[in-house]
Amino acid sequence: MSGATIVRRIGPRLPALPVDSDDARWLGWPLVVGLAVVALYLATNDYPAYGAGLYIETADAVRANGYALPATVPHYGPEGVPFAYPPLMFYVLAVLRDVGAGAFVMALYLPPLVTVAALVPTYLLGRDVVGDRRAGTAAALLVVLHPQVLEWHISAGGLVRAPAFVFALWGSYAALRLFRDGDREWLLPGLFAVALVAHTHPTYTVFTVATYLLFWAGYDRSPAGLVRGAVVGFGALALALPWLATVVGHHGVSVFSGAAGTHGGLFGVVYRLREWGPTGALVPMAAAVGLLRTRHRVLGAWTVAVWLLFAQPRFTYAVGAITVVAAVVELAERGYLDGAVALVDRALGHAGSGPPDRADGGVARPHVGVARVVVAALVVLSLVGLxxxxxxxxxxxxxxxxxxxxxxxxxxxxxxxxxxxxxxxxVLGDAAEWFPVHTDRTILVSPWGAEWRGPDTYQRHLDAFVNGSECANRSCAEEAMASVDARPDYVYVPKGAYTVRGDYEHASDTLESTFAESPRYERAFENEGVVVFRTVTASDRTATGSGRPATPRGPRRQPIR
Structure with missing residues (x-):
């Protein structure tokens, strides 16, 4: 077989747009709701949720290295962070930084807007898997109104995760069209979607690859389909080789194998159940199990596979949104919801009108009544969800x-x-994540990026950070610092309310007072929310005697955008 024949068989053409005018209102609905979610987020957050300081510091390292891949990212930990991240979004952020975009501005506004873009492939997946535009609308609404999905995509870390989410969903849609429908025109879009997600985030890459394998096994199973899948996979790998070769040249292959053992690893269900126990993901899981004996068995298997593979429940909730919608449609088609449909339709002021018999001997549901009930359900979902x-x-x-x-x-x-x-x-508390990018100074206790130095290093820094940040006195904090051999010049202590790994805490008064009473520390800065202590060495005490310098007190500042 000639090369030209192979190219023709795998599909050289590009597909037509997968939406038309009939999709406008059904796709527009979740997009409008998504923009309302963005408005709510911006109205309730002066600063970005969570952190993205390391991401922006990485972009700054790319800029400082003349847009070549740097070997390390400075200031996060005593040795910095090995640059092994997929680089795409760091180059995008570097360009934005070069044109003057501020760290907090980018982290506050970009992630929620990109998250709204993910509703387009979500709608298409729901529409085409279930076979109804209204199902696509419902699936997209369930995604954009789910707190767990929103938490990790509209927050600051969504600078990387939100684009990865978009690319992963587009890759999944391309896989659906390629393997279920046999549309070879989706080969190239699928290849580029997989390449983009591979250059953006490793966990979302695993999600996309797993989706391709499962869709081929569930929908296709032909040698030709396997070849098309291989073209997508190896094509994306070929595009990633320059980045991979550079990272391996700097740090070796072990940098990837070490990081793979952190954040729950693969088959994260064990980690998730051990850490948090059963979660709300049991709802889509129940729907998935129910679908395994229906025409949507591949969708059910997809949900189960994602639940088993990933510690992060956001993946199960995203796929589970489509699964729950498909399960409801399946129940409706089998007549289990006839009574509920009639009841709601009467409540809307309409009565069913002698519908014809169904082929199975039951009574068919009036199509107009069903349409009214579906729209009413989507309205309620939108309003209650918002x-x-x-x-x-x-x-x-x-x-x-x-x-x-x-x-x-x-x-x-x-x-x-x-x-x-x-x-x-x-730095005690979550402000540590933003500290290096705003100060150009090094923090010695840093779980952020430590996974690239292996699971042991990551766990030691994570424990030191959490334990130290939750301490009620100086000796406890010093013990946590000593666990990673941290001997800082300054210790940054929060006052009042602060967060540790996103959980709200309230600083103990004894933490500040025990630092203040120690001859090894002196106040260097203080305002209403922070006190910074400088470590006093023997030479400092000799030079200054018993006197202490006045403590600079910072003014109340407006949020920096």
Whole structure:
């Protein structure tokens, strides 16, 4: 067989757009709701939720290296972080930084907007798997109104995760068209979607590859389909080779194998159940099991596979949104929801009108009544979902905690202006994640990026950070620092409310007082939310005697955008 014949068989053409005018209102609906979610998030968050300091510091390292891949990213840990991340979004962020975009501005606005873009492939998957545009609308609404899905995509880390989510869903849609429908025109879009996600985030890459394998096994199983899948996989790998070769040249293959053992690893169901127990993912899982003996058995198997593979429940919830919709449609088609449909239709002021018999002897549901009930259900889902999301965003202990506030920004500005460039810090609390990118100073306790130095290093820094940040006195904090051999020039101590790994805490008064009472520390800066202690050496005490310098006190600042 000639090469030209192979190219013709695998499909050289590009597909037509998968939407038309009939999709406009059904796709537009979740997009409008998604923009309303964005507005709620921006109205309730002055600063980005969670952190993306390491991501932006990585982009700055790319800029500093003349847009070549750097070997390490500085300031996160005493040795920095090996640059082994998929590089695509760091180049995008580097360009935005070069044109003047601020760290907090990018992290606040870009992730939620990109997350809304993920609703397009979600709608298409729901529409084409179930075979109904309204199913696509429902699936997209369930995704954009789910707190767990939103938490990790609209927050600051969504600078990388949200684009990866978009690419992964487009890759999944291409796989559906390629293997179920035999549309060879989707080979090239699938290849580029997989290549994009492979250059963006490793976990979403595993999700996409698993989806391709499962869809081939569930829908196709032909040698020709296997060849097309191989073209997608090896084509994406070929595009990733320059990045992979550079990273392996800097750090060896072990940098990838070590990181794979962190964050729950593969078959994350064991980690998830051990850490958190059963979760709400049991709802889509129940729907998935119910679908295994229906025409949607591949969808059910996809959900089960994702639940088993990933510790992060957001993957199960995203796929599970389609699964739940398919299960409801399946129940409706079998007549189990006839009574509910008639009841709701009467409540809307309409009565069923003698519908014809069904082939199975039952009574067919009036199509007009079903349409009214579906629209009513989507309206209720949208309104109740928006209300719940707004309450979640605004409530204490919600899913969008801000790692920094005005007091933190003032303290970081002081550190950038008043300490030496080689000064080292231990920062207690989640403000640590943003600290290096705002100050250009090094933190010595840093779980962020430590996974690239292996699971042992990651776990030691994670334990030191969490334990130290939750301490009630100086000796406890010093013990946590000593566990990673951290001897900082400054210790950054939060006052009042702060967060640790996204969980809200309230600083103990004894933490500050025990640092203040120790002759080994002196106050270097203080405002209403932060006190920074400088480590006093023997030479410092000799030079200054018993006197202590006045403590600079920072002004209240407006949020930096």
């Amino acid at each position: 209300g719940s999301v707004g309450a979640e965003f605004a409530g204490a202990g919600g899913t969008t905690p801000e790692f920094v506030d005005d007091a933190d920004v003032a303290a970081m500005t002081w550190a950038a202006e008043e300490t030496g460039p080689d000064a080292t810090f231990v």
